[in-house]
Amino acid sequence: MVSTTTPPATVAEFQDRLAEISDTLPRRLRQCADHVARHSDRIAISTVAEMSAAAGVQPSAFMRFCQFMGFSGYSQMQRLFREEQARRWPDYATRLENMRKSGGDTPAALVAEFIEAGRGSLENLATSLDADALKAAVATLARAPLVHVMGLSRAFPVAAYLVYIFEKMDIPALLHDRVGNIDHRHTVRRGDVLLAISFAPYSPETLELANYSNERGAQVIAITDALNSPLRSCSAVTLSVSEIDVGAFRTLSATLSLATALGVAVGTARRNRG
Amino acid sequence: MVSTTTPPATVAEFQDRLAEISDTLPRRLRQCADHVARHSDRIAISTVAEMSAAAGVQPSAFMRFCQFMGFSGYSQMQRLFREEQARRWPDYATRLENMRKSGGDTPAALVAEFIEAGRGSLENLATSLDADALKAAVATLARAPLVHVMGLSRAFPVAAYLVYIFEKMDIPALLHDRVGNIDHRHTVRRGDVLLAISFAPYSPETLELANYSNERGAQVIAITDALNSPLRSCSAVTLSVSEIDVGAFRTLSATLSLATALGVAVGTARRNRG
């Protein structure tokens, strides 16, 4: 009954085996698998009783599940997750607390706030990213003869960094800055793609260019913040990112991570197609 | 012996009480306190036996420490840290694993990589930030009649965002871009401050401006990557940040968090001095 294979040595291996066997599992065992897949982080700090209750099964069923996964029991499985967690969380939490504790508005405390905000934003991105939209955006951008990029105010660093990456990857890209108040809209041609980046309060210039591109027959990819962004109505694909704010300010951690990944993905996609 | 006060309700309260009593503790108990202060994150996943062994004391000593902290015992203390951890780590880890598992080079997997890198960079920043240097940088910048900001290539988004923040906070700041290949160096006056941002490979233009400013009697604050950065030799204060790379690319999560905090701190410092 219990396969005598060696237990997974890493969380990644664990995930693989889970995906592999979860189709062949009886009902209760399947419940365990589903719950574990969804809350694997809880394993490190929960007891079998808690886990099985949360999954809606008996502790004994959960034990059988552990053995199906190749472990001798729950304890061995738990050890894997505890080690994993300890590895990725050195003394960071402690240090942050100290920085924050050092005083409400010392610079170090402020950095701690922004670190926390950035971290939270990254976590949000992980849970809320629309993988299909992203894939569509990459496909569209990979086909574009020329990529137009526009972002003003807070979105400007993102636009600038994207163009920098595009340039590094030999992708033809044009940054629509507003230097000299010169408008570059007439460079947009049918078949080109506009990557428009804007957050509330949305700058009219960016919206205007998005609308113009649409009329001109150039698809629009938007990186924006909320579901009610005006960019959504005039873009083929919308990627949304929300940043946690510190007072009136925000970092760009999540937005830049998404943008960088997008740029690199487009670069590799192009390379693959020759 | 054991004070009958209520136990700390949050990790912050815990830290406070720890700092408060740790001077009055006997030797073994002090060892516990030191070890806990340094590895508070381990409490959630370790047993008393493990913790006490790591601290170099007997389990019973560790128990007494828990009671000094106001808890009934180790279990109650552990519960606090487990709740804290569950709170700040919803299903983020799971989601990330799924994204990464979905394939080596799908866009979503790439985003997961950059999220991890960003997170790691932020954690590095938390543990390696030089609070004194930061404080000095803020003080210097707060006194400057005019702040010059320069960063090219990968550092350009950081420079741009800093100037954006300075502008929002009514701080006179000038971005030394290279539009039209026009050099703004002659705007630098004695008493001004240059905020120079550069990472390997360091762009000569930024280094040049840093040297020039020094000669001109304007102090230089550097944001750079390593300890052997050429900026270090010509700057009054150096803030170092290291970003984890994904292949040949990096995000700017940590750098931007630091820069944003720096900008906001300077703004509030100025406001306080009128």
Next chain:
DNA sequence: TCGGTCCTGGAACGAATATTCCATTTTCGG
């Protein structure tokens, strides 16, 4: 040096937890 107080170490106890076992139920092929 002596007496008292506080601290320390280790063993012993009790509670909680993981794990196994088996009777009962369900499933599925014939």
Next chain:
DNA sequence: CCGAAAATGGAATATTCGTTCCAGGACCGA
């Protein structure tokens, strides 16, 4: 519909872990 094999639930057991207790030792003031 029947019988075998698999799955399930719940109780019983074994193990680990938290907690307490007490004897011995260190420290301190007199």
